[in-house]
Amino acid sequence: MAEEGKQPLLNAVQVDPLVHLNRAHAVLYACAILALLYHRLLSMLGAPTHLSFLLFLSLTIADLVFAFKWVLTQAFRWRPVRRREFPERLASVADRKDWPALDVFICTADPYKEPPMTVVNTALSVMGFDYPANKLSVYVSDDGGSQLTLFAFMEAARFARYWLPFCRENGLVDRSPEAYFSSSSATHVLGERCEKIKVLLESSRDADIADNPLPNLIYVSREKRRNYDHHFKAGALNVLIRVSGEMSNAPVVLTLDCDMYSNDPQTPQRALCYLLDHNKNAKLAFVQFPQRFKGINEHDIYGSELKRLFQINPVGMDGFRGPSYVGSGSFFSRCCFHGSTSLLPQQASQPVDSTGSRRINLISSEAVLANAHRVASCSYEHGTKWGYKVGMRYGSLVEDYNTGYRLHCEGWESVFCNPQRPAFLGDVPTNFSDSLNQTKRWCIGLLEVAFSKYCPLSFGCKRASLPMGLHYAHYAFWGLWCIPLSIYAILPQVTLAYGVPLFPKAFEPWWYLYVYLFLAAYAQDLVDFLRAKGTFRQWWNDQRMWMVRGVASYLFGVAEFLLQHVGVPTVGFNVTNKVMDGEQTMLYNNRCFDFGADDSPFFVSLGTVSIVNLTSFIVGLVRGMRQGDILRDVSMQLLISGFVVVNCWPIYEAMAWRRDAGRMPVMVTKASLMLAGAIYSIPYFIL
Numbered sequence: 105m106a107e108e109g110k111q112p113l114l115n116a117v118q119v120d121p122l123v124h125l126n127r128a129h130a131v132l133y134a135c136a137i138l139a140l141l142y143h144r145l146l147s148m149l150g151a152p153t154h155l156s157f158l159l160f161l162s163l164t165i166a167d168l169v170f171a172f173k174w175v176l177t178q179a180f181r182w183r184p185v186r187r188r189e190f191p192e193r194l195a196s197v198a199d200r201k202d203w204p205a206l207d208v209f210i211c212t213a214d215p216y217k218e219p220p221m222t223v224v225n226t227a228l229s230v231m232g233f234d235y236p237a238n239k240l241s242v243y244v245s246d247d248g249g250s251q252l253t254l255f256a257f258m259e260a261a262r263f264a265r266y267w268l269p270f271c272r273e274n275g276l277v278d279r280s281p282e283a284y285f286s287s288s289s290a291t292h293v294l295g296e297r298c299e300k301i302k303v304l305l306e307s308s309r310d311a312d313i314a315d316n317p318l319p320n321l322i323y324v325s326r327e328k329r330r331n332y333d334h335h336f337k338a339g340a341l342n343v344l345i346r347v348s349g350e351m352s353n354a355p356v357v358l359t360l361d362c363d364m365y366s367n368d369p370q371t372p373q374r375a376l377c378y379l380l381d382h383n384k385n386a387k388l389a390f391v392q393f394p395q396r397f398k399g400i401n402e403h404d405i406y407g408s409e410l411k412r413l414f415q416i417n418p419v420g421m422d423g424f425r426g427p428s429y430v431g432s433g434s435f436f437s438r439c440c441f442h443g444s445t446s447l448l449p450q451q452a453s454q455p456v457d458s459t460g461s462r463r464i465n466l467i468s469s470e471a472v473l474a475n476a477h478r479v480a481s482c483s484y485e486h487g488t489k490w491g492y493k494v495g496m497r498y499g500s501l502v503e504d505y506n507t508g509y510r511l512h513c514e515g516w517e518s519v520f521c522n523p524q525r526p527a528f529l530g531d532v533p534t535n536f537s538d539s540l541n542q543t544k545r546w547c548i549g550l551l552e553v554a555f556s557k558y559c560p561l562s563f564g565c566k567r568a569s570l571p572m573g574l575h576y577a578h579y580a581f582w583g584l585w586c587i588p589l590s591i592y593a594i595l596p597q598v599t600l601a602y603g604v605p606l607f608p609k610a611f612e613p614w615w616y617l618y619v620y621l622f623l624a625a626y627a628q629d630l631v632d633f634l635r636a637k638g639t640f641r642q643w644w645n646d647q648r649m650w651m652v653r654g655v656a657s658y659l660f661g662v663a664e665f666l667l668q669h670v671g672v673p674t675v676g677f678n679v680t681n682k683v684m685d686g687e688q689t690m691l692y693n694n695r696c697f698d699f700g701a702d703d704s705p706f707f708v709s710l711g712t713v714s715i716v717n718l719t720s721f722i723v724g725l726v727r728g729m730r731q732g733d734i735l736r737d738v739s740m741q742l743l744i745s746g747f748v749v750v751n752c753w754p755i756y757e758a759m760a761w762r763r764d765a766g767r768m769p770v771m772v773t774k775a776s777l778m779l780a781g782a783i784y785s786i787p788y789f790i791l
């Protein structure tokens with residue numbers, strides 16, 4: 105290995121050339137926000153009645169939240185950096201035989217929502233990494249304790265003997281069998297059960313048909329008992345950290361969701377470009393690859409790509425301590441799980457090195473298995489620091505966000521690695537209601553962190569840094585979007601229907617301020633999106649989903665979080681469905697919104713908002729045509745409701761004239777009409 109300091113460059117970093125433009129614009133926009141708040145204050149002070157004061161107050165609250173969120177997002181735009189890595193130079197730094205061992209963790213939880221074949225597929229794709237087989241171990245955590253999954257893996261172990269040499273001989277890059285070739289009820293999920301650990305393949309013993317060693321493959325189903333908190337995925341990963349610690353104990357650990365298969369066998373080498381970089385690795389906790397997805401329809405109608413979360417914002421965080429951990433596609437340095445950088449002497453937080461792997465040839469020995477069983481039992485963590493100071497952190501439904509955040513607070517760093525060819529590809533919910541449920545779960549998990557003693561605004565700004573604190577606060581307070589979005593979805597519209605102006609007259613100077621604030625924010629968002637290789641149509645759908653989530657996922661997420669706090673039990677980690685029926689798939693591929701799956705309360709909310717906006721827009725326009733002068737007074741309200749109406753088009757289609765299975769259930773339409781009627785009648789009661 106090359107000496108420290110003389111190491112050839114394994115990676116390079118470049119600051120986004122547009123930062124200065126962004127910063128200049130931030131200053132201008134900040135002035136505009138201050139002017140707006142001043143104007144709001146004036147209107148409140150000059151309000152002629154209590155009612156109009158309340159109306160202006162609501163708008164002020166909405167704008168304050170917008171302003172707060174704007175401040176938080178500036179942290180992402182302050183210093184975005186892009187990285188490149190040079191895996192071809194790796195050979196001059198470390199010989200293949202000196203590469204650190206790699207443990208891959210794959211989590212699955214529900215054999216019905218996550219078909220075992222998907223999980224097997226993911227496992228085989230990583231066993232096909234271009235990496236020394238005797239240094240590679242794949243651990244599968246089955247939180248469902250499913251016989252079917254275990255059986256599928258036993259078969260997979262046999263299949264691997266043929267598949268892996270086949271990949272190598274044919275130089276396949278797609279090493280997930282399903283991706284390459286595409287082109288049973290005999291089980292039940294056990295409530296309580298003992299831990300089960302099976303070594304399905306052992307590198308020192310098993311070889312493929314060409315007589316090359318195979319990677320280790322280990323199936324782990326942890327012990328589950330009533331009366332014990334299992335901490336969902338975080339708990340499962342902590343069991344894997346300990347079990348693998350007893351077996352292969354590799355210094356590098358890759359975490360993957362069961363649907364995130366490897367799309368490039370060179371990926372670990374890219375990660376090594378950072379993990380073996382002596383200038384970096386003493387503090388490097390993880391290398392995060394973006395979550396990328398397959399099967400998204402052309403215009404991405406549900407905004408499933410989550411470009412901002414997975415591709416744009418990490419670049420912004422990378423200019424500081426690094427991107428957040430997103431649960432999948434992350435190469436960890438194992439030592440980061442054992443405590444903080446500052447607490448440990450330099451030797452203990454040793455950078456990833458070529459050593460560290462235990463004697464792999466012993467993993468199925470009785471002694472090792474006995475230890476593995478011990479650490480996989482549910483009482484093992486009792487009275488230890490696991491989940492609090494050690495391993496994946498508990499206390500939030502978004503264990504990934506929470507763990508990455510706490511690592512950054514302890515002084516660890518991370519890097520964002522976003523190669524041209526997606527490193528991993530996963531499934532997205534291609535069903536409207538599933539997609540909204542997923543973001544609702546995230547929203548709740550994030551609020552759990554926001555309102556804990558680890559609130560990023562206080563704890564994070566102090567322990568990590570101001571920008572890192574703001575980054576994490578942006579996510580923690582994600583759900584707050586529901587406040588301004590709900591207010592702007594109803595208030596200007598209802599007042600418009602009653603002919604009450606709320607905003608400055610058209611073409612007055614203040615009116616231009618509002619127009620500037622809207623257009624500039626939207627334009628900047630569009631530019632960010634296009635620069636991240638999005639299309640205009642995808643961006644349009646993405647901004648629509650932002651509003652949709654505002655009155656659906658975020659609104660219900662915040663409500664559920666509040667209910668949870670007054671003691672109403674809630675669902676917890678509702679695993680996202682990865683199976684689609686034929687009709688759903690057809691609707692999705694035809695870019696049709698699917699409201700048919702269930703009559704979810706989300707849809708009542710969406711239906712109500714869309715009806716209110718359409719009604720007000722028509723009433724306002726007709727009134728404006730009749731009495732020309734009022735048109736200028738309510739112009740802003742007309743623009744807002746008109747904009748929402750354009751966005752709600754798929755909802756009107758689904759309510760009024762679609763006849764397929766994905767149309768809006770009649771019950772939901774009726775409920776929405778009633779709710780809209782109720783909203784319009786509120787002013788009567790107040791007056």
Ligand SMILES: O=c1ccn([C@@H]2O[C@H](COP(=O)(O)OP(=O)(O)O[C@H]3O[C@H](CO)[C@@H](O)[C@H](O)[C@H]3O)[C@@H](O)[C@H]2O)c(=O)[nH]1
Pocket residue numbers: 211212213214218245247335336337340360361362363395430431432501502503504542545546549677678679680681
């Ligand atoms: O009790 C549980 C629940 C879930 N999982 C696994 O966790 C993964 C993610 O679950 P999924 O239903 O796919 O959730 P998503 O919302 O799609 O996942 C995102 O958000 C999660 C946090 O909410 C992160 O853990 C994931 O990595 C991230 O991809 C899957 O492999 C599950 O099998 C478990 O192992 N045990």
Ligand SMILES: [Mn+2]
Pocket residue numbers: 361363531680
């Ligand atoms: Mn998922």
